[in-house]
Amino acid sequence: MDLERCVFHARTGQNSTSDELRSLSALERSDPRAFALAIAKYDDTPERRRLRDTWIPVLEARWTEAVFFSPVRPHAIWRAWRDIAGVELPSQEFWVIPVEAVGPAVVFDRHLSRTGDPIDAEEVGRLDPRTYRSAAETTVRNEEWIAQLAATGKRGAWFNGTPHVLTSGPVPLTSAVVIDWAAP
Numbered sequence: 001m002d003l004e005r006c007v008f009h010a011r012t013g014q015n016s017t018s019d020e021l022r023s024l025s026a027l028e029r030s031d032p033r034a035f036a037l038a039i040a041k042y043d044d045t046p047e048r049r050r051l052r053d054t055w056i057p058v059l060e061a062r063w064t065e066a067v068f069f070s071p072v073r074p075h076a077i078w079r080a081w082r083d084i085a086g087v088e089l090p091s092q093e094f095w096v097i098p099v100e101a102v103g104p105a106v107v108f109d110r111h112l113s114r115t116g117d118p119i120d121a122e123e124v125g126r127l128d129p130r131t132y133r134s135a136a137e138t139t140v141r142n143e144e145w146i147a148q149l150a151a152t153g154k155r156g157a158w159f160n161g162t163p164h165v166l167t168s169g170p171v172p173l174t175s176a177v178v179i180d181w182a183a184p
Helices: 024-030 032-042 046-051 074-085 140-151
Strands: 006-010 067-069 093-098 105-108 124-126 164-167 177-180
Touching: 006 067, 024 032, 032 046, 074 140
Parallel strands: none
Antiparallel strands: 006 093, 067 164, 093 177, 105 124, 105 164
């Protein structure tokens, strides 16, 4: 599979046996237990509580109605943590999904708005699968985030400061493969 033509989504205990990836809102109906686990991560700060209801322009959906993918290859994030923070993150599997399987989608690159605030429409654009290419390196903003966390001895938000590919889903996993981010 050509990683350049794929998007990436963390493979977890909640989605490891799924045949498709669904939005958090869809999980509320189909798998209340998985929904409860996933929605709880938004309870830690006021900004993240507001994030749940944040409207995504162009996609015309709330935050919890979107399926999130990374256009940055997972190994780039793993490598950045190793090189910047001196930390080899533990094994983490990712679904690798051909961009054509995602369906209508947008690219969201937060650089004007802040977490929990309304998203500026200039931060969102339609994804063109014909010209899409994943990134083999992470962003400068992500590297700065990792350096900030490392300086305080913390970890978290692996893909902070990177663009995201968002769709309303569901996204079938029939053509997906699984990789571990520690492997180049």
